[in-house]
Amino acid sequence: MGVAASGKTTIGRLLAQRLDVPFMEGDDVHPAANIAKMTAGQALDDADREPWLRSLTRWIRDTSRAQQGGVISCSALKREYRDALRAAGQGVWFLYLALDEETAHTRIAQRTGHFMTAGLLDSQFDALEPLQADEPGLTVDATGGTDMIIGSVQAAVARFEAGEPG
Numbered sequence: 386m387g388v389a390a391s392g393k394t395t396i397g398r399l400l401a402q403r404l405d406v407p408f409m410e411g412d413d414v415h416p417a418a419n420i421a422k423m424t425a426g427q428a429l430d431d432a433d434r435e436p437w438l439r440s441l442t443r444w445i446r447d448t449s450r451a452q453q454g455g456v457i458s459c460s461a462l463k464r465e466y467r468d469a470l471r472a473a474g475q476g477v478w479f480l481y482l483a484l485d486e487e488t489a490h491t492r493i494a495q496r497t498g499h500f501m502t503a504g505l506l507d508s509q510f511d512a513l514e515p516l517q518a519d520e521p522g523l524t525v526d527a528t529g530g531t532d533m534i535i536g537s538v539q540a541a542v543a544r545f546e547a548g549e550p551g
Contacts, residue, residue, distance in 0.1 A: 386461035386516070387482035388509040390492035391527040392534070396482060397458035399535055404456065404542070407448060411459025414440035428508035438466055442473035449474030462512045467520060478545050479522030480538055486510055488528055521545060 387393055394410060401408035415437050419429055441459060448455040454476075461467050461479065471477040484492075489506050516522050523541040525534050544550075 386459065386467070386479050387527060388460065388462070388484060388489050388513060389506060390489045390496065391482035391484040392531075393458035393460075393482060395531065396480070396534055396538070397456045399531065400480075400538055401456040403535060403539060404454065406454040406456060409441075409444050409455065409457045411437070411441060411457055414444075423505060426504045428505055428512075434466070438469055442469055445470060445473035445477060449476075460509065462509060462514065464514045464517065464520075467516075471521075476546070477521070478542065479516055479520060481516040481522060481524040482527035482534075483515065483524050484527040 394412075397410075398408055415423075419433050419437060422429060422433065441457060444455070444457065457470075461470060467479060486506065489510075493506060516524050523538060525537055527534070529537075
């Protein structure tokens with residue numbers, strides 16, 4: 386989870402490969418109307434996000450029933466979204482890729498071929514409710530190297546799966 390350009394897709398794909406579980410890119414399940422709205426520089430509201438959230442919860446339910454696990458890259462900016470995702474399956478755990486606004490703006494300005502515009506970053510930071518201590522997961526500095534992030538996450542996931550705190 387995290388704002389645009391925090392590395393969710395890159396880290397998510399690598400983590401899914403290392404854990405040998407399916408990967409889902411959350412951006413791929415946005416309805417066309419949402420993509421058009423974001424491409425036009427308009428922020429999504431909770432009503433816009435509802436069909437997207439339903440698609441994510443459906444995928445979690447399906448992978449949970451199949452007992453195969455999985456990794457989703459998605460913003461999950463608000464606690465209420467994370468609560469809905471957690472309620473959809475067993476063992477839902479979040480990785481929050483924390484990124485400062487300046488770095489996010491720099492990264493998004495360098496990226497091409499994505500509907501998320503730099504102008505929408507401010508709305509994402511406004512909506513962001515960082516991962517709380519009572520939520521299963523880990524917060525990492527998204528400016529850290531990929532190997533460092535993946536190593537930290539794999540260790541934390543192993544502890545979580547073993548039922549250990551933190």
